[in-house]
């Protein structure tokens with residue numbers, strides 16, 4: 132979702148702004164722009180374009196200044212167009228103000244109405260433009276830029292991160308955040324701002340994460356931080372762990388491909404503390420976990436999208452292995468639903484980014500109902516979700532750039548399985564021998580994953596058969612049903628083929644009516660207690676002429692025949708089977724998308740980090 136970059140430097144900032152925006156492209160966007168101001172304090176200059184950052188780069192050729200703000204826009208209010216692209220400028224009476232913004236201003240209509248009465252004319256359909264005009268109005272009253280922005284922010288309702296420059300304050304960049312991520316990078320005689328650290332690691336690793344309601348004034352040699360109450364505060368500078376290499380594509384064609392193949396390493400890194408030990412401990416989930424977890428009587432898991440599918444797998448594990456009652460909720464539903472809370476509930480939030488607005492709001496809602504113990508399973512160490520939770524487990528997947536989540540998902544599953552083991556042990560459901568066996572299985576996981584990734588050529592061949600298909604069904608049973616859901620989500624988001632997942636037992640309660648020769652049916656067939664029932668479901672499909680693509684464990688004895696394509700997986704992973712079975716589905720979607728020629732890493736209409744509800 133929208134990306135912000137800002138620079139105040141002694142050198143030309145334009146190449147840094149462009150490079151930073153390129154690093155934020157993965158967040159998803161449909162237009163881009165930048166505004167700059169030189170040290171002479173002459174008028175702001177602006178370049179904007181619809182489409183990719185490379186087009187903005189061309190539009191900005193020849194521009195030069197020491198200070199600027201830049202933005203990739205993911206349309207919320209108003210269509211993607213140059214007119215609606217940020218930065219927005221308010222320019223009259225010799226005062227010009229330029230603003231970039233991520234988030235949504237909920238009361239923008241009221242503010243707009245008043246500004247129109249005051250004589251301001253609007254050039255765009257965005258909610259952002261009110262920020263530019265309101266700040267202009269405050270400057271016109273004689274307020275200095277810092278105070279003018281403070282007054283503007285005080286009038287805004289919603290979740291946002293903003294950056295502002297003006298010809299009224301030379302070498303001054305103001306930024307503020309409330310509900311959307313923003314950080315400050317500390318350079319040598321220069322400062323940066325960005326939506327996430329990936330935009331800045333090539334320039335500095337010294338980062339300050341702004342806190343809720345913070346406002347920062349940057350001059351070339353000083354950063355002044357004010358908290359939500361307007362008091363001057365010191366904010367910690369941390370050393371980002373992100374390496375510049377981690378956000379490079381390397382030898383791969385797409386980030387999604389890179390991230391699929393990084394999974395064995397990501398799982399090994401995530402499980403390092405588990406695989407190298409002989410026993411699992413509550414402390415894996417944070418310093419306070421040993422105190423909290425023994426009292427937990429049920430779990431409520433909140434997440435969105437792919438992370439919700441990880442939560443759904445965990446429900447099967449937690450109830451069957453740890454005998455722990457577990458509820459899983461889509462965060463955007465839970466936050467607005469009247470629900471009943473039970474004592475001794477642990478709230479688990481799962482998120483790659485840790486900035487998903489619905490998940491954050493759902494956690495706050497759970498807390499407001501009295502559930503104060505929160506465990507966050509997250510891939511971004513300093514994210515809002517981690518800060519809002521007293522317990523945490525950091526997945527060590529590294530930056531995930533492809534919009535379609537892959538390695539974040541499997542590392543979430545690894546974390547959730549470890550959590551299941553800890554709870555099973557605490558609840559007397561797992562003895563020492565079982566614990567050792569499961570740890571050995573976790574240790575073997577990376578190499579089992581390698582074996583599956585080696586099947587890519589066969590999966591690539593299968594993908595060709597989906598090129599002319601408009602719909603697909605995904606089937607799974609038990610703990611593999613959420614994996615079927617994840618497979619369907621991957622296919623629809625990057626290949627734009629309509630795909631639905633069903634628990635295989637549901638087939639004849641409706642969806643079987645859809646099955647004919649044009650409806651490919653993808654099925655996960657692990658060798659588990661439900662395999663014979665699944666085979667019957669698959670017969671039902673074949674009897675209606677449906678073409679089957681089956682990812683089967685090696686000794687399920689499902690034969691390849693006319694209309695039945697079978698790919699055998701080498702390893703059995705027992706409880707961990709969902710972590711293996713999702714890999715061929717990721718590869719299938721990736722190769723179908725390649726055949727269809729879609730923009731794999733940046734599928735249309737989607738954003739990586741969904742920071743608005």
Ligand code: F6R
Pocket residue numbers: 435436437438439481482483484485486487490534535536537620621624739740741
């Ligand atoms: C799908 C995908 C999304 C995210 C969802 C939640 O491939 O990536 O469905 O899983 O937007 O995002 P996080 O995990 O960052 O909270």
